[in-house]
Amino acid sequence: MRAFFIANRSSQDYVWLQRKPLAPFLVNMIVRRSRLIYDFDDALYTRQSTHVGKLKDKHPGSPAYISRINHLLGKSSLVFGGSNALCDYARRYASxxxxxxxxxxxxxxxxxxxSFRIPGxxxxxxxxxxxxxxxxxLIDEAVHDVQKRIPHIRFSVMSGKPPNGLKGKWEFVPWSPETELQWLESIDIGxxxxxxxxxxxxxxxxxLLQYMSQGKPVIASAVGENLTVVDEGYTGFLAYSMADxxxxxxxxxxxxxxxxxxxxAGGxxxxxxxxxxxxxSKLAEMVRNG
Structure with a gap:
């Protein structure tokens, strides 16, 4: 179906592909007719942190997936990476x-x-x-420690299900598009x-951007793009250890x-x-100049 769709499309200035890498023969079909933009926001060239078990070909980090990513990067006229680490990887295969x-x-x-704020x-x-x-x-010991010593601290999680197996207590709020902003506004620290x-x-x-958009201070592990987004000591804190x-x-x-x-400051x-x-606005300029 994808091959039929691509083969029957007239030539475009650009074809914009987001995240999922196509098979090499489909990529080759696209670049014969148009310039290709690849836009990705996950490290698809490595195993997901939470993935357990054997990697299948469809999983990020598998040899087949990495091969597709690398071929796609090499054929792209423009590559947009959502983090510095992704851009560094892309430069191995693209100009x-x-x-x-x-x-x-x-x-x-x-x-x-x-809506979810609790006075005091x-x-x-x-x-x-x-x-x-x-x-x-990763922060369970810290959460448990401060909960024992600071009576007016409260931890709230918005997700599809509550966390389990933790010593620290998290109050669970089911995620929904209707209540996400109300929950973000109700917290004091992200x-x-x-x-x-x-x-x-x-x-x-x-x-971090969700919290900062609501004017909330943040605490983040000193890892990856967190180091760029957080202005240490000004918009929040970067943590290198449990003590931090x-x-x-x-x-x-x-x-x-x-x-x-x-x-x-974060806002x-x-x-x-x-x-x-x-x-x-910056993205449009990149495409115009590309």
Missing amino acids: SKSVFLVPTSLERPASVEP QVTVGWIGSTGNLPYLR VMPLKDDEWSRGKCALK WIVAFEKLVTDIRLRCDMGA QRFMSMYERSVVQ
């Missing part, structure tokens, strides 16, 4: 002049009521897919723990002025660098 960093972008959020509590929040819930284990591996280093820090997580929780939970100042950084219209 360095054709590879550009295009960060994840979000629309300016609407003003909403914080400082809420630390994590949002993500169920497949990423295991990352919460967190993004990551494992320091090749898959995580390719991530594009979407969670504990110190960051303590500072932000006990100092409302610090939370407000960091949240405001400004989001609007100047990651708001959708800003990124789209």
Whole structure:
């Protein structure tokens, strides 16, 4: 079906392919007629951090998948990577002049009521897919420690299901498109723990941008694109160890002025660098000049 569709398309200036790599013969068909743009936001050339078991050909990190990615990169006229790590990988196979960093972008959020706020509590929040819930284990000791010593701290998770097997207590809020903004507005601090591996280093820090778009200070593992998105000590804290997580929780939970100042700085950084219209304008210029 894909081959039929491609074969029967008239020549276009560009064909824009996002994320999933096509088979080499399909890529070759495209580039005979048009210039190809490849846009990706995950480290598809390596195993996912949470993947367990044998890799099948359809899984990122398998030899077949890597072969497709590398062929596609080599044939692309423009490559847009969502993180510095992805761009560094792309430059191994594509001309360095054709590879550009295009960060994840979000629309300016609407003003909403914080439906999930609890008076007198400082809420630390994590949002993500169920497949990423295991990352919460990386900060479990820190969460458990501060919960024992700081009575007004609360941890909330918005996902498809609650985390399990943790010592720290997380209050679960089911994700829905209707309530996501209300939940983001209700938290006081946003967190993004990551494992320091090749898959995580390719991530594009979407969670941090979601928090910052709502003017929330952040705490993040000092891994990959987190190092670029977080302005250490200004919009939030980068954690290199469990002790760093504990110190960051303590500072932000006990100092409302610090939370407000960091949240405001993060909101400004989001609007100047990651708001959708800003990124789209830069992206259009890249295509025009490409």
